[in-house]
Amino acid sequence: MSASRYGIDDLLRLMAVLRDPVEGCPWDIQQDWDSIVPHTLEEAYEVADAIERRAFDELPGELGDLLFQVIYYSRFGEEQGRFDFHDVVHTLTDKMLRRHPHVFPEGTLASRRPPGVSAEQVETHLVNSRWESLKAEERAERTSDGSAASVLDDVPRTLPALSRAAKLSKRAARVGFDWPDARGVIAKIREELEEVEEALAENDTAHAAEEVGDLLFAVTNLARTLKADPERCLRETNAKFERRFRYVEAALSARGVTTRDVDLDTMEHYWQQAKLHDTPISEPPSGDRRP
Numbered sequence: 405m406s407a408s409r410y411g412i413d414d415l416l417r418l419m420a421v422l423r424d425p426v427e428g429c430p431w432d433i434q435q436d437w438d439s440i441v442p443h444t445l446e447e448a449y450e451v452a453d454a455i456e457r458r459a460f461d462e463l464p465g466e467l468g469d470l471l472f473q474v475i476y477y478s479r480f481g482e483e484q485g486r487f488d489f490h491d492v493v494h495t496l497t498d499k500m501l502r503r504h505p506h507v508f509p510e511g512t513l514a515s516r517r518p519p520g521v522s523a524e525q526v527e528t529h530l531v532n533s534r535w536e537s538l539k540a541e542e543r544a545e546r547t548s549d550g551s552a553a554s555v556l557d558d559v560p561r562t563l564p565a566l567s568r569a570a571k572l573s574k575r576a577a578r579v580g581f582d583w584p585d586a587r588g589v590i591a592k593i594r595e596e597l598e599e600v601e602e603a604l605a606e607n608d609t610a611h612a613a614e615e616v617g618d619l620l621f622a623v624t625n626l627a628r629t630l631k632a633d634p635e636r637c638l639r640e641t642n643a644k645f646e647r648r649f650r651y652v653e654a655a656l657s658a659r660g661v662t663t664r665d666v667d668l669d670t671m672e673h674y675w676q677q678a679k680l681h682d683t684p685i686s687e688p689p690s691g692d693r694r695p
Contacts, residue, residue, distance in 0.1 A: 440477065597619055
């Protein structure tokens with residue numbers, strides 16, 4: 405291990421060498437804006453996964469991998485004369501100072517709100533209102549084609565569909581386009597499900613698929629109404645399904661068979677056991693749990 409710790413300048417230098425046409429790494433030299441995007445998304449999900457698993461010993465590495473993506477884009481920008489990493493840091497700091505006038509009243513790092521006013525005393529709804537107002541101003545400034553700014557501007561199209569649906573509906577809800585309570589959303593879910601059933605009854609699978617999209621959007625709205633992250637809800641259900649299905653596989657394996665050797669009723673039997681015990685695969689069922 406090095407006697408001294410590496411700093412951000414070392415990381416920037418490392419990237420410059422990796423991208424050097426003569427001395428660099430062939431793979432890194434070949435990368436561009438588009439080729440790195442999938443890696444960025446993957447690294448962000450790995451950070452989220454480590455946090456949800458409370459694998460805090462893995463976080464420095466995962467956060468470093470995510471930071472490396474920022475270094476990559478900054479290097480592309482510098483090579484093309486567009487911007488560099490220091491511009492990224494400056495732009496971010498300047499934006500955060502503008503968005504937190506209740507913390508930095510003069511818009512500088514050195515400024516502070518009056519002595520004796522704690523964070524608890526700052527009215528949260530006023531802070532949120534100011535934050536959204538500033539973001540709206542920024543969206544308007546980015547509209548360069550003369551069209552009117554929309555509350556839906558800058559919701560990234562590359563977000564996972566559930567996350568983007570939640571953000572779109574949240575933006576619309578802020579201007580009053582929303583159900584009054586969760587019961588209204590549930591009624592909408594029932595309506596969309598009926599439309600799926602009608603399309604299936606007519607053997608119109610294309611229309612049914614479209615209605616499934618509407619159904620998913622309505623369910624996403626229900627998650628938002630409950631102040632739940634739909635992506636996290638589904639990730640947790642995915643994990644639960646995987647855990648329970650592995651239980652079924654392990655139970656069948658204990659009998660010397662696989663899912664291909666049994667009928668649905670047998671698998672359902674063990675699925676119900678899995679729901680009762682919810683046993684991880686590391687604790688397979690014993691051989692005496694048979695019909």
